[in-house]
Amino acid sequence: MYLLYSVLLAAALLVASPYWLFQMLRHGKYRRGLSERLGRTPGRILYQQKHSVWIHAVSLGEVLAVTELIRRLQIEFPDHRIAISTTTDTGQTLAASRFGPENVFYFPFDLQFCVTPYLDALQPDLLIIAETEFWPNLLRLAKQRGTRVAIVNARISDRSFPGYRRWRPLLGRVLNHVDLFLAQTAEDARRLAQIGAPSDRVFVSGNLKFDAPAPTTPAIVNQLRSVLTSENAGPVLVCGSTVDGEESLLISAFQAVLTRYPHASMLLAPRHPERFATVAGLLQTSDLKFFKRSTWKEEQLSGGIVLIDSIGELASLYALADVAFVGGSLVPRGGHSILEPAQYGVPILVGPHTENFRDIVELFRKQNAVRIVSADALTSTILGLLGNEAERGGLGRRALETLQSQRGATEFTLQKVRALLEPNLHEAQHA
Secondary structure, three states, rough: OOHHHHHHHHHHHHHHHHHHHHHHHHHHHOOOOOHHOOOOOOOHHOOOOOEEEEEEEEOHHHHHHHHHHHHHHHOOOOEEEEEEEEEHHHHHHHHHHHHHHOHHEEEEOOOOHHHHHHHHHOOOOOOEOOOOOOOHHHHHHHOOOEEEEEEEEEEEOOOOOOHHHHOOHHHHHHHHOOOEEEEEEHOOOOOHHHHHOOOOHEEHHHHHHHHOOOOOOOOHHHHHHHHHHOOOOEEEEEEEEEEOOOOOHHHHHHHHHHHHOOOOOOEEEEHHHHHEEEEHHHHHHHOOEEOOOOOOOOOOOOOOOEOOOOOOOOHHHHHHHEEEOOOOOOOOOOHHHHHHHHOOOOEEEEEOOOHHEEEEEHHHHHHHOOOOOOOHHHHHHHHHHHHOOHHHHHHHHHHHEEEHHHHOOOHHHHHHHHHHHHHHHHHHHHO
16 A cells, blocks of 8 residues: 555656746745755754654644644753654744754655655654644654654544545554544544544644744834834734735725725735735736835835735734734635734634634634625725724634633643653663
8 A cells, every 4th residue: 555655646746846847947936945855854953862753844834833832842851852844935934943943844755765864863752743644654654663653733624524534444544553643623533533543542632723822023013013103004904814816805995995094004915925926916006005025114104005025924913903804715715824813802804715724713703703704795894893993892802812712732732742752761761
C-alpha cells in the first residue's frame, strides 16, 4: 500500500510541476524552501539536542493555534528542542519570528527520501500534527522509530469527510500509527472514529485557537491609530482574509458608507499575497482614495482605503475596527477564523459560506455574537450597525465573552501530550 501511495504521490508531483513552475515565475510561490521540501535539511536546524519534539502546523492559522502549546512545552520540558515545520510561507514567517529560524523548516514532501533526513536530524520523541494532516509515510516512518504520534486540534470538515470515509479500509491502517487524537468537537471525534481512528485513542479537547494569545502590536497599528485619531476619521471597517469576488462587494458597500459617513476608512486585507496587485488594480478603477500599506507615509486616511499588502499584521489590525468583516465567506470558499476580531470585542460580520469553521460560527451565532449576511444584505447590515452604537457594542462584547468562555483546550492537550512524552523520557533514562 505504501509503495503504491508513494508512486502515485511522486507521479502527482511530477504532473503538477509545470503549474508550480508557473506559480514560481509569476508569483514567487513555492520558491522558498523548495530544497527543504525535497528533503535537504537546512544547516540552521542541525544542532544536536538529546530530546526533541517535532510539531507540524500547516499555515499561519495553525501556527497561531499551537503557539501557547509550544510555549508550555518549552517551559515543562526545557531539555527538549521544539522544532516546527510549516507548509506555507506565511506560516514559516510567523513561526520563525516566534520560535527562532533555527527551529523552523518547511515540511517535506511525504516521500521516504524526503522525510527520512528530518527524522534522522531531529530524532523526535514525539511528533505532533496540528488539525488534520494524515501523511502515510511520515506516520509510518515515525512509528517505526518508536516516535510517539499525536494529532491535536483535529477537525474533519464537511467537504473532506465523505472522501475520508470512502477510503476508510486504507486510511484505518494509516491512522493506527497515531497514538492520540484530540478533536475540536464531539462531532469531529465521531467522524475520526468513522474514518478508522481507534476510538479508545480519540478524545475531545476543544479548540486550541480559542487559547491563542493576542498578537503583539506592530508599529503600523499605532501609526494608523494615531493618524485616524488626529484627523477624527471614522468609523473604521476592517475587512480581512478576503478572496476573489468579495473585494468588489466590499468596495461597493464602502462607497455607500461614505455617503453617510464621509470620514470613514477601510482597511482591506486580501487573503493571498499573490492577489495584492489584482486588488490594487480594482481599487484604482473604483475612483476611491486608497493607499498601499507598504508605501503609506502617514497620509490622511479620512474617506480612504488602506490595502494591507503585508503578511502577519491583520490579527492586530482588527483592534482598530468599528465593524469587522471576515472573508472567504460571501463566496463559497468555506470562510476563515472569526476569533482574531473577537479577541478585541469587535462586532463581526461573515457571509453564509463558513463551512471550514462551522462549529465556531455556530457557537457564536447561538450567542448572538456574530452576524451572518448575504451579499445583498452586506451594505444595509454595515450601515445598520454603524448607526446603532448600542447594538454594535453588544455584538462585540458578546463575541469577546463567547471566546473567553471556550478557553482551556491548551491545558487539556498538554495533559494528554505530557503522558506521551514522559514514558519516552523514562525509557531514555534507564536505557
